[in-house]
Amino acid sequence: MWKNTYGKTGQAISVIGFGAMRFARPRDLDGSAEVVRHAHARGINYFDTAPFYCDDLSEEICGLALATLPRESFYISTKCSEADGGKLRASLERSLARLRVSCIDFFHIWCLLRPGDLPQRIAGGALAAAQRAREEGLIRHLVVSTHLNGDDIAAVLASGCFEGVTLGYNVLNSPFRAKALEAARRYEVGVVTMNPLGGGLIPRNAARLAFLMGPRDRSVVQAAIRFNVSQAAVTAALVGFANTAEVDEAIAAVEDFTPYPPEHIERVQAQLAAGFDGFCTGCGYCLPCPANLEIPKWMDVYNQQILEGGDEAMRNRLKWHWNLAPDLAASCLQCGDCESACTQHLPIRERLAAIAALAGR
Numbered sequence: 420m421w422k423n424t425y426g427k428t429g430q431a432i433s434v435i436g437f438g439a440m441r442f443a444r445p446r447d448l449d450g451s452a453e454v455v456r457h458a459h460a461r462g463i464n465y466f467d468t469a470p471f472y473c474d475d476l477s478e479e480i481c482g483l484a485l486a487t488l489p490r491e492s493f494y495i496s497t498k499c500s501e502a503d504g505g506k507l508r509a510s511l512e513r514s515l516a517r518l519r520v521s522c523i524d525f526f527h528i529w530c531l532l533r534p535g536d537l538p539q540r541i542a543g544g545a546l547a548a549a550q551r552a553r554e555e556g557l558i559r560h561l562v563v564s565t566h567l568n569g570d571d572i573a574a575v576l577a578s579g580c581f582e583g584v585t586l587g588y589n590v591l592n593s594p595f596r597a598k599a600l601e602a603a604r605r606y607e608v609g610v611v612t613m614n615p616l617g618g619g620l621i622p623r624n625a626a627r628l629a630f631l632m633g634p635r636d637r638s639v640v641q642a643a644i645r646f647n648v649s650q651a652a653v654t655a656a657l658v659g660f661a662n663t664a665e666v667d668e669a670i671a672a673v674e675d676f677t678p679y680p681p682e683h684i685e686r687v688q689a690q691l692a693a694g695f696d697g698f699c700t701g702c703g704y705c706l707p708c709p710a711n712l713e714i715p716k717w718m719d720v721y722n723q724q725i726l727e728g729g730d731e732a733m734r735n736r737l738k739w740h741w742n743l744a745p746d747l748a749a750s751c752l753q754c755g756d757c758e759s760a761c762t763q764h765l766p767i768r769e770r771l772a773a774i775a776a777l778a779g780r
């Protein structure tokens with residue numbers, strides 16, 4: 420398995436990381452632990468878990484599996500979203516016990532969704548508590564996970580608080596996060612990407628997305644994973660595994676891996692822009708909005724409608740990815756400035772109205 424060095428930490432991470440949030444039968448602790456051990460045997464050494472994943476059993480499963488393996492042969496990553504320092508400390512201690520380790524290799528300040536979230540974690544004492552735990556040796560590397568857009572992630576990294584970042588990145592949302600990857604290279608921090616398959620969107624639309632494939636790719640899944648790990652800033656891509664077959668499929672995607680040449684990446688991005696009529700590319704030229712709407716996020720929600728059809732795809736994106744309430748889209752002032760600036764000439768107001776209408780259905 421190809422390994423990359425995580426930022427300036429010196430840790431060599433397998434280019435595919437184990438996302439421990441999708442076990443098929445988490446209540447079967449031994450069977451689930453077997454999936455983890457299988458991945459380790461196949462060369463994966465980065466295991467990403469968190470409290471609450473899989474009915475709150477994921478940390479326990481990882482602890483059960485990894486306890487039988489040499490400690491220096493794996494890295495464990497977990498998270499905490501508490502703003503209060505005391506609560507973060509309690510959560511960290513619970514994670515250490517469940518994972519059966521004396522130190523978390525990569526501990527995340529978890530899920531910054533809005534620009535005000537980091538100041539809130541600082542004010543509540545969470546960041547200071549995590550830094551103290553690092554001094555005590557309970558945390559090896561302090562990192563952050565986020566769904567902010569590129570500019571806001573760049574600002575988080577500029578704070579100098581974190582040795583790396585975990586962020587949602589895939590070929591379809593790559594324009595939204597380009598600035599984050601540039602910033603990660605600038606500050607020399609590690610980057611672990613979540614959701615390289617767009618939460619299943621990419622395999623579900625395999626025929627439409629066949630142009631993602633390079634000459635040596637056997638499937639769109641393989642192409643999507645390779646696209647992620649071909650980015651120079653990306654240390655590893657997390658794939659959520661339900662069973663050993665999925666582990667083997669992801670590992671096959673990076674067998675004989677060589678990064679895509681820049682021409683391939685440019686061709687894919689051009690085809691995405693050209694082939695998806697009405698697709699928001701996340702360029703951000705429509706900003707700022709006088710109603711403070713983060714228009715690229717809302718248009719990303721509408722992208723799901725184009726790809727998948729139906730309200731449910733938009734609802735899921737709103738709720739699980741951006742944590743936005745649909746009725747907020749109704750705060751548009753109808754000034755039209757965004758539509759004049761939009762590089763894709765999208766009917767932004769009409770799309771916002773379609774999203775706002777979800778609130779009443």
Ligand code: SF4
Pocket residue numbers: 707708709710711712714750751752753754755756757758767768
């Ligand atoms: S039309 Fe609405 S969304 Fe567009 S800039 Fe004006 S207020 Fe913002």
Ligand code: SF4
Pocket residue numbers: 698699700701702703704705706714715718760761762763764765767
């Ligand atoms: S300018 Fe258009 S394409 Fe670019 S982010 Fe805004 S809505 Fe999307």
